[in-house]
Amino acid sequence: MKRNKFRVITLFTDIVILAISFIIMVLLKPAGLSSYVPSHGAFFILLAVIWLTVSIVNGKMHRGKITNFTSLFNKVIGSNLISVSLLALIMYIIRDYSYSRGVVLGTIIIATLSELFIGAAYIAYKKANVRDYEEADKFRKYRKPSEEELVNKINGNGNGNAADNAFRNENGNTGGYNDRSSGGNGNGNAGGFSYNDRSSGGNGNGNGYNNPGGTDKTGSYCLETAGTGRNVIACGHGIGNHNESAGIKGNGNGNDNGNGNWNTRAYGNGNSTNHENYLNVNPGIIQKIEKEAGTEMAGAIIGMTGPNLNGRTAVLSTTTVFNVENLPKEKYTYLINLHKINDITQLDGFIDAVNDKIEMNGYFFCCVETKDQRKKRILKKYPPGLNYIYYSLDFILKRIFPKLKFTRPLYMFLTNGGNSVISRAEALGRLCRGGFHIMQESFIGNLLCIEAKKIRNPLPVNGYSYGPIIALPRIGKDGKQIKVYKLRTMHPYSEYIQDYVYKMHDLQEGGKFRDDFRITTWGAFCRRVWLDELPMLINMFKGNMKLVGVRPLSKQYFNLYDEGVKEKRMKHKPGLVPPYYADMPASLEEIQASEMRYLDEFEKQPVKTDIRYFFKSWWNIFFHEARSN
Structure with a gap:
């Protein structure tokens, strides 16, 4: 009730604002109201209809959508720009240029400024009421999680690098990485042990010992530690250039049984400290990583890669396929490239070469500066004001020029393809296309x-580019694959990580993925106002889709459905307006039930069912905020 009341009030207020703005501009003209009202009445009615419709659809009049000054500015400016664009398009189509530009533009500008002023006053009023509440957080606008927050969520909220239990099916061997801890206490929150580098406190209760081995300079070592009532046995096999690797000599108690000392940079054994990752890695590999990346980053990398590193591990820092193809061994179990992939010009070919050098179920470790990290770096590097100017130019050069055919040669000439902008979704997607599993x-x-695991050979690239309109493979009538046309709203290569996103983030209400980082900022806006759906009209003209019907699904999403629903779906064409908007289901099970009800009714009364679902869907969209989340 409150929501509908709020919408009625804002709707009435916007009509009054438009009318007053129009009257003000007309009064400024010498001819006055008597002349301009009859001649510009049609313009005002058309403007009001478009203005109010876009405002409702875009959420400008929805309670809870505008909660701060930033959201107010975005909603008002965004909605009004769309309204002006649609108005200009209609006037161009009907070739009606008789209206006064001063009245038209003046009405729009005054109305926009009035909305911003009234909206700002309303927000200030609401903030004054909410500020002292203990539960004020629930009134705040939902903030999209950052990349770091999403990755930490995947890692089990640890303070470091937690192994991926969802894919390894391991328990009890993950934990947090705590660099330079002053108390020797790790903070692993993922159900495992913690690793402390350079800790100054904590005493180990076990004995470290080493069997030096023979003349082949190969020996085994084993560390036994105890802490907080839990024993940990970490054994490994080391290959060194000499036989002097002995016990652990940290701040704890270590007993040497060998012929020398092994300096581990003073590891303390706070609460069940686990050294297994470091102990099981060939010291030569550690030295190579430290030489290229530094001691601290090397510790973090080893903590992440763990005991997978062995004698058939290659450590590179390269951007060329040549260096990968000319590695001395034919196959490796682990390949590490410490150079960020942003500088690799032929990235797909590079990943294919890496795949060829790694045996099945082997691992590849790489680094990328994501687009969000790049933005933070630029904004932090330059002073306020100048930083956004630089970032805008960088955005045009690095993100727009490579996408357009006529500007791509200039981009390659200026940058040689290096230091490219890569989103997190694109980096993961390229690896998955290359035959790896994250x-x-x-x-x-x-x-x-x-860290990615090789599970198959690379998929072909086919030389396609990611333009503004994409053709998505979807399941159509009779189970045939059809091409569904849409505006591209996701980062490139996002289609390759749909399974990964589902396993990591699951589904939210409405059947879409929760915290879907594959969607671009522009794409999120297009989805909110259904601009991305417009190219689907091509499918209607081609005859493989209809106006109302079940949503066309990808193969991965289709496989999540029950068999009975699959069979029923394949008997009918998919549609542009799905029954989801009419029933507003919240879970995958409810979505399937909603679609089954629609299909059963459609088989009995097809025309009546489609008409009823069409108008009910739009009623919910306009008055009940039905959205495909």
């Missing part, structure tokens, strides 16, 4: 580090 992600320093 095992874990972690932000280390200013880079996103990714």
Whole structure:
């Protein structure tokens, strides 16, 4: 009731604002009301209809959508720009240029400024009421999680690099990484142990010992520690250039049984400290990573990669396929490239070469500076004001020029294809296309580090580019695959990580993925006002879709459905307006039930059912905020 009342009030207020703005501009003209009202009445009615419709659809009049000054500015300016664009398009189509530009533009400008002023006053009033409430958080606008928050959520909310239990099916071996801890206490929150580098406190209760081995300079080592009543046995196999690797000599108690000392940079054994990752790694590999990336980042990388590193591990820092193809061994179990993939010009070919060098179920570790990290770096590097100017130019050069055919040669000439902008979704998608499965992600320093496992050979690229309109493979009538045309709203290569997003984030109400980082900022806006759906009219003209019907699904999403629903769906064409908007289901099970009801009714009374669902859907869209989340 309150929501509908709020919408009626805002609707009435907007009509009054438009009318007053129009009257003000007419009164400023010498001819006055008597002349301009008859001649510009049609313009005002058309403007009011478009203005109010866009405002409702875009959420400008929805209670709870505008909660701060930023959301007010975005909603008002966005809605009004769309209204002006539609008005100009209609006037161009009907070739009616008789209206006064001063009256037209003046009405729009005054109305926009009035909306901003009244909206700002309303927000100030609401903030004054809410500020002292203990539960004020529930009134705040939902904030889209950052990349770091999403990755930390995947990692089990640890304070470091937690292994991916969803894919490894392991328990009890994950934990947090705590660099330079002053108390020797790790903070692993993922159900495992913690690793402390350079800790100054904490005493280990076990004994470290080493069997030096023979003349082949190969030996085994084993560390036994105890802490908080829990024993940990971490054994490994080391290959060194000498036989002096002995016990652990940290701040704890270590007993040497070998012929020398092994300096581990003073590891303390606070609460069940687990050294397994470091102990099971060839020291030569650690040295290579430290030499290229530094000690601190090396510790974080080893903590992330764990015991998977062994004698058939290659450590590179390269951008060329040549260096990968000319590695001495034919196959490796683990390949690490410490150079960020942003500088690799032929990234798909590079990943294919890596795939060829790694044996099945082997691992690839790489780093990327995501577009969000790049934006933060630029805005932090330059002073306020200048930073946004620089970022705007960088956005045009690095993100727009490569996408347009006529500007791409200039982009390649200026940048040689290096230091390209890559989103997190694109980085993960390229790896999945290249035959890898994402095992874990972690932000280390200013880079996103990714560990991926080879599960198949690369998929073909086919030389296609990601333009503004895309053709998506969807399941149509009789189970045939059809091309559904839409505006591209996702980052490139996003289609390859749909399974990964589902496993990590699950579904939210409405059947879409929760916290779907694949969607671009512009794409989110297009989806909110249904601009991305316009190219689907092509499918209607081609005859493989109809106006009202079940949503066309991808193969991955289609496989989530029950068999009975699948069979029923394949008997009918998909539609532009799905029954979701009429029934507003909240879960995947409710969506399936909603579609089954529609299909059963459609088989009995097709025309009547489509008409009823069409008008009910639009009623819910306009007055009950039905949205495809």
